[in-house]
Amino acid sequence: MKDITAAVLVIGDEILSGRTKDKNIGYIAECFSNIGVYCKEVRIVPDQEEKIIGALNELRNEYTYVMTTGGIGPTHDDITADCVAKAFGVGISENNDAINMLLERIPLEDLNESRRRMARIPHGATLIENNVSKAPGFQIENVFVMAGVPAVMQAMLDVVITRIDKGQKLFTCNISTNIKEGDIADILRDIQKNNPSVMIGSYPYYTDEGYGANIVCRAKKLDELKNIASMIESSLSVIGNVEVGDFE
Amino acid sequence: MKDITAAVLVIGDEILSGRTKDKNIGYIAECFSNIGVYCKEVRIVPDQEEKIIGALNELRNEYTYVMTTGGIGPTHDDITADCVAKAFGVGISENNDAINMLLERIPLEDLNESRRRMARIPHGATLIENNVSKAPGFQIENVFVMAGVPAVMQAMLDVVITRIDKGQKLFTCNISTNIKEGDIADILRDIQKNNPSVMIGSYPYYTDEGYGANIVCRAKKLDELKNIASMIESSLSVIGNVEVGDFE
Incomplete structure (x- = not known):
């Protein structure tokens, strides 16, 4: 399509x-x-x-x-x-x-x-x-x-x-972390390289409680998205807190 | 300049x-x-x-x-x-x-x-x-x-x-009214036509209390701006409430 x-x-x-x-x-x-x-x-x-x-x-x-x-x-x-x-x-x-x-x-x-x-x-x-x-x-x-x-x-x-014509909505999953972006960039780059059909974005945040990064994954196929989210969760949870949100 | x-x-x-x-x-x-x-x-x-x-x-x-x-x-x-x-x-x-x-x-x-x-x-x-x-x-x-x-x-x-180089800041004046945009458009068009060096913008609003329009005038010369604001005020105050803001 x-x-x-x-x-x-x-x-x-x-x-x-x-x-x-x-x-x-x-x-x-x-x-x-x-x-x-x-x-x-x-x-x-x-x-x-x-x-x-x-x-x-x-x-x-x-x-x-x-x-x-x-x-x-x-x-x-x-x-x-x-x-x-x-x-x-x-x-x-x-x-x-x-x-x-x-x-x-x-x-x-x-x-x-x-x-x-x-x-x-x-x-x-x-x-x-x-x-x-x-x-x-x-x-x-x-x-x-x-x-x-x-x-x-x-x-x-x-x-x-x-x-208007509708397209195929991307499935999305937000993964919140308290890890600095620079500590996860190498890992995310490798996962992205090996999984080009999933779009992985990384968005740093700065709040009074500290800073970290949210990772947003988007894909046309739900099973691919779930697979990537689980891969990211297991890679990052050894570094800090990781919370995988809903698959929407 | x-x-x-x-x-x-x-x-x-x-x-x-x-x-x-x-x-x-x-x-x-x-x-x-x-x-x-x-x-x-x-x-x-x-x-x-x-x-x-x-x-x-x-x-x-x-x-x-x-x-x-x-x-x-x-x-x-x-x-x-x-x-x-x-x-x-x-x-x-x-x-x-x-x-x-x-x-x-x-x-x-x-x-x-x-x-x-x-x-x-x-x-x-x-x-x-x-x-x-x-x-x-x-x-x-x-x-x-x-x-x-x-x-x-x-x-x-x-x-x-x-x-960076700075330019000449435009003097600005906001004129708030409770008059519908369609009731002031003819007047504003004439004033704008006769005073091309002042920029007159009109912005309608819709709130729970009713609707109206704010008029924003901008000019390089303060005296021109004051002149136009006073012209708009006198033209519109026969139609509704008009409040001329500060010249900034």
Whole structure:
């Protein structure tokens, strides 16, 4: 089975200035891991047309799916929809279904020019509804355009997930240790070398109680994962405390 | 004065799988904003040689500085230093100063092969010390290679900041409102159009108490910023509550 891959494109000056801390990348990444879609790259770009179009065209040609967040509101700095249309070389205009979605929340007399902009959708795109703000995102080919506000993005992602292909979820096991990373690196390197189908990652931590490393193993086959976890447990338990977590 | 720009390159499967939530991007972005360095792009790539080298070469040619985080520990999945050497087309070998830094924390008898790998530094690079783990990062030309563990990264960034050019910090003012974004977008668009030297961003929020928008204005000149803030305040206070924050 071919791997299903994805990239996330975060659009917004406020993330790059540090004023707003992104909460969407980790959420999408974790959600995709759970359905066997491998997030392979993330980019954060400013609200600038050439940057958005350039990144979008690179990513959509390279990965199965691209998720964008941010820049689809009613204000002048929301230019994502226009950039997506340009990236695909299609037109963009007000979409009746999108207007009707907005009217579920906004009284007709409040549907001013700015709000109508949120209903401008690239030609050929399919809407992505959401129950929080009602203003829709949209899908065009393999690109899913979502809001930046986390609650709205999450509502849209629930819809997106029903529309994309799922892959084979990796089985994962976390092995926590109180051993310094430098004391286990040689052992892990050998185990990794002899077992290339299991991915072994090592993540050091520093806390007030001391420091150590967590080892995360991921594999497509559960029996291979269990085998490696037991190998790591027996190799490391002579050096320090080792706790093998659940196989998820 | 020419703008000083930067990009951040985050290296690590654990961020892309969602297991670890990145804490470095926002920290670096905020820190750079405060010294007038504009963070213009962020990329997150997996622990794969061709991805790291490709992203690094693109970013270092485009921006004044590139900050990398992650992948410089002692384990097999730490391949950043080798990738940086390849990206620059230089050799890499054990660096005596780096070994001495490691020995400040690690007894000589514990300096095994894996730990020595942390002292492998691309030729022509300058070390970046840190007081948390002692294992150094390094600078080569306009690229600064730092650890992924936030406490260690932050210690390294303190050093990096003493070495880079500072730009002109933008003065910033946050204007909070309880007005829906769609009700202020037309006004903001006009003010923005007539005042291109001030950057006006609008960020909607949704809370249990209701929703509204915060407006963030940034400018190189304080008097221009004050002028715009007062213009926005008087335009919006007829619609709802408006609170102009400090000029920072």
